Amino acid sequence: MMDLEKQKKAPIFEALEKFRKKRVVPFDVPGHKRGRGNPELVELLGEKCVSLDVNSMKPLDNLCHPVSVIKEAEELAADAFGAEHAFLMIGGTTSAVQSMVLSVCKAGDKIILPRNVHKSVINALILCGATPIYVEPKVNEHIGIALGIEIDALEKTIKENLDAVAVLVNNPTYYGICSDLKRIVEVAHRHGLLVLADEAHGTHLYFGDNLPICAMKAGADYAAVSMHKSGGSLTQSSLLLTNNGVNADYVRQIINLTQTTSASYLLLSSLDISRRNLALRGRESFAAVVKMAEYARNEINAIGGYYAYSKELINNSSIYDYDVTKLSIHTQGIGLTGIEVYDLLRDEYDIQIEFGDIGNILAYISIGDRIRDIERLVGALADIKRLYARDGSDLVSGEYIQPDVVMSPQKAFYAEKVTMPLEKTDGKICAEFVMCYPPGIPILAPGERITKEIIDYILYAGKKGCSLQGTEDPEVKNLKVIK
Amino acid sequence: MEMWFSELHTPNVKISIRIDRQLYSAQSDYQRIDVFDSPEMGRFVTLDGDIIFSQADEFVYNEMVTHVPMSVHPNVKKVLIIGGGDGGVAREYCRYPEIEVIDVVESDDMFVDVCKQFFPETAKGFEDPRVNIYYEDGLKFLRKKINEYDIIVNDSTDPFGHTEGLFTKEFYGNCYKALKEDGIMVYQHGSPFYDEDEVACRSMHRKAYRSFPISRVYQAHIPTCPSGYWLFGFASKKYHPLTDFKPERFNERNMHTDYYTTNLHMGAFMLPKYVEDLLEEEENS
Numbered sequence: 001m002m003d004l005e006k007q008k009k010a011p012i013f014e015a016l017e018k019f020r021k022k023r024v025v026p027f028d029v030p031g032h033k034r035g036r037g038n039p040e041l042v043e044l045l046g047e048k049c050v051s052l053d054v055n056s057m058k059p060l061d062n063l064c065h066p067v068s069v070i071k072e073a074e075e076l077a078a079d080a081f082g083a084e085h086a087f088l089m090i091g092g093t094t095s096a097v098q099s100m101v102l103s104v105c106k107a108g109d110k111i112i113l114p115r116n117v118h119k120s121v122i123n124a125l126i127l128c129g130a131t132p133i134y135v136e137p138k139v140n141e142h143i144g145i146a147l148g149i150e151i152d153a154l155e156k157t158i159k160e161n162l163d164a165v166a167v168l169v170n171n172p173t174y175y176g177i178c179s180d181l182k183r184i185v186e187v188a189h190r191h192g193l194l195v196l197a198d199e200a201h202g203t204h205l206y207f208g209d210n211l212p213i214c215a216m217k218a219g220a221d222y223a224a225v226s227m228h229k230s231g232g233s234l235t236q237s238s239l240l241l242t243n244n245g246v247n248a249d250y251v252r253q254i255i256n257l258t259q260t261t262s263a264s265y266l267l268l269s270s271l272d273i274s275r276r277n278l279a280l281r282g283r284e285s286f287a288a289v290v291k292m293a294e295y296a297r298n299e300i301n302a303i304g305g306y307y308a309y310s311k312e313l314i315n316n317s318s319i320y321d322y323d324v325t326k327l328s329i330h331t332q333g334i335g336l337t338g339i340e341v342y343d344l345l346r347d348e349y350d351i352q353i354e355f356g357d358i359g360n361i362l363a364y365i366s367i368g369d370r371i372r373d374i375e376r377l378v379g380a381l382a383d384i385k386r387l388y389a390r391d392g393s394d395l396v397s398g399e400y401i402q403p404d405v406v407m408s409p410q411k412a413f414y415a416e417k418v419t420m421p422l423e424k425t426d427g428k429i430c431a432e433f434v435m436c437y438p439p440g441i442p443i444l445a446p447g448e449r450i451t452k453e454i455i456d457y458i459l460y461a462g463k464k465g466c467s468l469q470g471t472e473d474p475e476v477k478n479l480k481v482i483k
Numbered sequence: 484m485e486m487w488f489s490e491l492h493t494p495n496v497k498i499s500i501r502i503d504r505q506l507y508s509a510q511s512d513y514q515r516i517d518v519f520d521s522p523e524m525g526r527f528v529t530l531d532g533d534i535i536f537s538q539a540d541e542f543v544y545n546e547m548v549t550h551v552p553m554s555v556h557p558n559v560k561k562v563l564i565i566g567g568g569d570g571g572v573a574r575e576y577c578r579y580p581e582i583e584v585i586d587v588v589e590s591d592d593m594f595v596d597v598c599k600q601f602f603p604e605t606a607k608g609f610e611d612p613r614v615n616i617y618y619e620d621g622l623k624f625l626r627k628k629i630n631e632y633d634i635i636v637n638d639s640t641d642p643f644g645h646t647e648g649l650f651t652k653e654f655y656g657n658c659y660k661a662l663k664e665d666g667i668m669v670y671q672h673g674s675p676f677y678d679e680d681e682v683a684c685r686s687m688h689r690k691a692y693r694s695f696p697i698s699r700v701y702q703a704h705i706p707t708c709p710s711g712y713w714l715f716g717f718a719s720k721k722y723h724p725l726t727d728f729k730p731e732r733f734n735e736r737n738m739h740t741d742y743y744t745t746n747l748h749m750g751a752f753m754l755p756k757y758v759e760d761l762l763e764e765e766e767n768s
Binding site for chain 1: 590620622623625626647648651652653654656657660
């Protein structure tokens, strides 16, 4: 149990306040000098904001080597999240994910993961030279999304790869699907593997009631927690949590390999304040979020055609639990792909949602939402059905294509390559990523065999308006393959 | 003693009304509600500091959102008023005996209570047995209605506050669906004069124009509105506000009005050039 009295403190925020009142004359960076050198920036961001954009210094500590207020803020975060150690991260959850992967893998190591990992995981493998071993996930045929890791499949994969060093799990997936994390930890630890949790979409699991279990509680060794998503802090701020005696000093060294030495105090203080908020008021906030999401789900399901799914999907294996704060909606019942609904909402109704894929959309519900905005979303979905619904028998469901990893992502990334038209790459080994963004889950990653099936899927996703990314060719007409 | 109420119409223009006394002030779940007595405008109510109506000029828009569509649609039985918490529009519609049902949807019940207490004359609209009041979000209410109303009035005035959802494409779309095949929607179209108001006004016309086969705009002079000049939207599935206008039907009734006449009906659709231009731009964009 965290110490609620201590959680009322926000050491970085308090140090900044104290520092501001001292009216110190800056002869250090940043060169805008509390905004005086850049009036347009002050006009845009406000005086208070630019005056907090200061350099690391003794009274404000230093993120590369915390000894005072940042150290204290990290200890409070660790206490709030039930971890042994928490690292404040300012390079997005990407940096948290990469730091945990780099902390456990080195060249030649194997790491077991589901395919629906964020690209940052595979990028980390390019950096360190480890090889991904994919556990084949079940796919829900109807809604067309990859589900969680099944225990049997994991055990089989571990037994086939007894030299693997770690398992990485999404908790939850972008869509809200959770695996049986507790048993995954049990199985992995029994075979001497570490467990890393990507909780980019799971900050709230640490504070809400009746939500799926969080990684630290389930016994995982590392977790990357996206504070800026459901936690309320500024974009790009995040947390890396460790447990079970992980050597925090070594992890700090790994973080410092790629982290800036000029950490932004706007980001750091936003983490500090958000952690305090979550610790003191998180429970009520997320209860309100759950209520809004449930309301929206019921109203959307009442429209007909749309399917806003929830706990009824739970099957005790591939969908062990569902995160009810997520509002994921299958749209093919009105004959439209998710990406088409996503575009209509933005272009016709001035509503921006998180993402749309082949079969689904995800509307992100958070502490900042109001019921009247939910009414707009529901109203717009009803109107889209009225105006744009069509026969959807030609739609394909988002499918899972098990990757054939021929070489490590690093080897493929640095190998000699040639560029070829996408249609002609059947049978070649891919040297770059292809993904729809968001959600940013790779269709192809460096080192994987390209098949006709994959090429067709990429062409279809492109035709339906998915934003395809990852290749050097911005239009994804050409692919780089190994020579 | 000098006491003045001021409302900013733009950051650089404000209207000020001398106040005799403030009668009421409270914060509801949705907005701050204040009631004042003034020598010139009589009693008036403000929401979040914006004048919603005053005794001196409320007749203008109550009449204009009622008699204009009523003189066009030949057979009105069922009317829906969204955001009509003061009851003024409902009262005006109650003057037509052939109307069978008038549904009023208002999200803020406290606003209704305040109007009943301080504007009993206006709120009289709620006493008619044909009038039903629903305390609900307008968009939510509409979602369940299909092919039901002859006329829908959007009586909300603020496209930026908590009624923002009533100025959106999804709102117009849901109104279209809730109207019968010859239904008419009229709505507060804002003022076209000041820059920020003009942007909102354009966007409303763009959305309504694309949602309904017929979409025209008409005007009135309302002193407490920004620039004193106010527009209304007339969006219709079948009837045109001028070619299907039957002045004799209104005139036969011998109804007393203070603003609306059948001559004015024609004139209200004759807009200044700059307004015509900005509406046309949105139609062609």
